[in-house]
Amino acid sequence: MSEIPSVDMRSIVKTFGPVVANDQVDFTARTGEIHALLGENGAGKSTMMCMLSGVYRPTSGDIFIHGNKVKIKSPKDAMKQGIGMVFQNFRLVQTLTAAENIVLGERSSFWRGPGWMKNKQEEIEAIADRFGLPFPVDRPIWQLSVGEQQRVEIVKTLYRGADIIILDEPTSVLTPGEVEQLFYTLLHMKAEGKSVIMTTHKLKEVMAVSDRISVMRKGRMLHTLDKQETDERELARLMVGKEVAAIRPEASGRKPASGIMLDVKGLDVFADHGRKALDQLELRVQAGEIVGVAGVAGNGQRELAEVLTGLRSWKNGAITFAGGELKNGSVRGAIEAGIAHVPENRMKSGLAGSLGAVDNLLFKSYRSDERSTFGFLRSKSNKVWSQSLVEQFDVKTPDLDTPVRSLSGGNQQKLLFAREINQEPKLMVAVHPTQGLDVGATEGVHKLLHELRDKGSSVLLISEDLDEILQLADRILVIYGGRIVGEVSQTQADREQIGMWMAGMQGEEEAAG
C-alpha cells in the first residue's frame, strides 16, 4: 500500500455556471489495477474523467500523476502524462483509415518517406495483436463496426504510450460478445502494469473485471471499495442512495385508477443503428394513474417514448390505446388519438426557439377548425386564445411575439405544458419533465401532472431521476435492456430493489411481472 498511486485527484470541484458537477471529490487509481467508477447518469463520473484527460479543467483541487502535482490544461498535456481516454462518442475521422486516425497529430507524420505508412501499420497491428484488439488497419473508419471503432480508439491511446487508460461507458455500445473481448483486453492491459479506469453504471460488469470500485452519486464520491469486500446489492444501494422519498400530499383525494388506457404487447423496436432497443416489451397504464418508468439511460426509454408518440415505428407487437389500435409510426395519429408529449429536451424538439408564444402554442392544434379555416390560420382568434393560455398557465413572457428561447426554462416548460394539456390528452408521455428547472418550476410541473391524473388522464413519466419517480408515480416500472424487469407500487417502493433492477439484477424475492 505504500506505493505511489498512478492517479491521485484531491478535493476536485467542478462547476458549470451555477451547476456543481463535482463537489470535493477524491479519487485514486493504482498502477496495474482496473478501477470502476460507478454511478447513475449525471453522477459526475464523466466530468471527473474529462478533467483527468484535459477536456475540462477543475474549478479547484489538485491532480497528482505518479506522485507529481500536474496541471492538465489540454488533451495534449494529458497525453504527455501518459493519460489516454476513450470517449463514449468516438473521436475519429470517418473518411480516414484506422491507421491514419491513430497516427493523426503525430509530429513525425508530416514528412512521410516511402513505406512510412506501411511501417506504421505494422507497428499498430503489433500493438493490436498484443492486447487482443484486432481490426482492419487499412480500412476507413466508416466501414468499421462500432466495436471495431472502439478498438481503434483504445489502440490509439496505447500507441501514444498511455499507461493510464480511461474508458467512458465502454460497454454501452457493444454486443455481449464484444464486451467479453473488451474485458479480456482490459485484463491484459492490467497485466502489463497499466491503470485502467472505467466509468459505468452496470453492476455485473463492475463485478466481472474491476479490482476496486468507486461509487459516485450526485457529484460526490461516496466510497471506494475492494471488489472482495462488496457485492452487487451493496453497490446498487450506494448508487441509488437511500434517502426516503417525501410522502406525497393529497394521495387520497383522487379518483381511483379505472380501466386500461394503454396496453403495449410484445413490442420489438429497433434503434437507429439496428440495435434492438425494445425487446418484447409489455406495458399497461390505467386511466387516472401516473406510471413512472425508471432506468439507467440507454435502456430503451427514448425509443419507448418515440414509439408511443409516433416518431418511431415498431417491428412486432401491438399497442392498444383508449380502446383502439394505435397507428404505427404516425405522429399525427398519436396526436389525434390523444397522446401528448413532453420531450426530453424542450428546446431541441419541443419548442421553436426563434418563434413566439402563439406559433409555439399552435403546434398541435393549428389543423383544427377553431384555429384555422380553409387552410388559413385564424390569426386574431388565435392571439386571444394564446393570451388566455399564457395567463391560465402563468407563463411569464413580455408579449406573445417574444421568441421563446429568451424565456426562462420554467416558463418554456409551462408554455409547453399549456400546449399539451390544452389538447386534453388521454395520455401524457413526459420525458425528464423537470430537467434543468429550479425548485419552484419543478413543483409547478409536478402539480400539473397531478392535476392531469386527477382528471382521469394517464401519465407515463420517463425519468432517470429516481427521486422524482418515487415522488410522483403511483406505480413504478423499471426498464432494463429494452424490457420491463420490475414493477412495484409507490407505497411498496424499495429503493434497493429498484436499484438492483435498474442495474440489471433480477431480485430473488417478489419478482414482479
Add this chain to the structure above:
Amino acid sequence: MSDQPIPTTAVPTNPEGKPAAKLRLRLEIERNPSGQGNPWWMTIVSIILALVFCGIFIALNGMNPITVYAKMLRGAFGTSFGFTETLVKAIPLLLCGLGVSIAYRISVWNIGAEGQFVIGAMAATAVTVYWPNLPAYAAIPTMIVLSIVAGGIWGLLTAIPKTHFQVNELITSLMLNYVALLALDYVVFGPWKDPQGFNFPGTPMFTETQSLPVLGDTRLHFGLVFAVIAIIVYAVMIRYTRWGYELRLIGANAEAARNAGIGIKKHILVVMLISGGLAGLAGMSEVSGVTHRLMYGISPGYGYTAIIVAWLARLNPIGLVISSVLFAGLIVGGYSVQTIGLPSSISEMIQGSILFFLIAGATIGKIRIKRSA
C-alpha cells in the same frame, strides 16, 4: 455531464474561496443557419462596408469612388431608360430569389436556380419550336405552364435524392446547373439553331404571339406582373396559411416540427417543386419578354445572383423586392461606368463583396460573449 458546453476560450481558474479577480468570459456560437436573428441594420452595414472595400480598388484604378458610385446610381435609377432597364433585370432576380428563399425557409440549400431558369427558358422555347402556329391566347399560357413544370421537375431532381437517399442538395442542385447549361448549348448549337441566323447560337426570333406584352416602347414586359403576384402570394402564404406556418416551423426547428406531426419530406418535395417552378417562370419571361429567342448564355448568372438577393433580403418578401431592384441596379449601373473606362465587372465585384460582408456579419453575429458566473 458530457453535454455541457465546452468553453471555446481558456477560462482562468478560480482559486478556491477567493472572488474572481478577472471577468470570466467565454465565446458561444449560436445555431441559426439563415441568419434571420441578426438585426436588420447589419445588412445596411455590410452594403456600406462592401462599397468602401470596392472603393479602394476603384481608387487604385485612378478614379474617385464617389464619382463612380454616383454615375452608377444615375445610370441605374436616374433616367427613365435606366430605371426600366433596372426593372427588367429585377424581374428574373426577384422570381429566382423568391424561389430560393422558399427553399431556404426550410433550410433546403437550393443553389440550382440557374439551371432551373435555363430549363424553364428551354421549355418555353420548345413551345415556339414545336407548335409555332399557336394563337397568342394559347401560346403564352402553354409556355408559362411548361416552364413552371420543367423548372419544378428540375427542382425535384434535387429534392427526391435528398428526401429518399440523403443526398446533399448543395451538390446535386449545383451539378444540375451544368447539366442544364450543357443541354442549352446542345439545342442552340444543334437542333433548334436558327437556319437563317448566320451560325449564331440561338433559335429563330419569337413571333409577336409568342412574346410577352411590353409597356409602351420600353423593354419592361409583363413578367413584372408575374413577379409582383408571386411575391404577394408568397407573403400572404407564409404569414397567414397553415402551409406557411408549417414552413416557418420547419425552418425554426425541424425536429420540433416532426414532433408536431409535420411531414418534412413532403414539404421538401413541394417546396423544391415551387422553388424550381419560379426559376423556370423567370426563364420563360426572359426569353419571351426580353431576348425573344433562346440563345447561348441566356442567363448572365441570374440564378446565382438570386442567392445573394435572397440572403440580403433575409427571405423577407419586401426585402426581396428591395434587394432584387438594388442588384439589378448594380448590373445596369455597371454598364454605365464602362463609358468612363471601368470594366462592367465592377458590379460583380460589389455583389461578391456584399455577400462576403453579409456572411461575415452573420457569423460574427452568432458569436455571443457571455460572462460565465
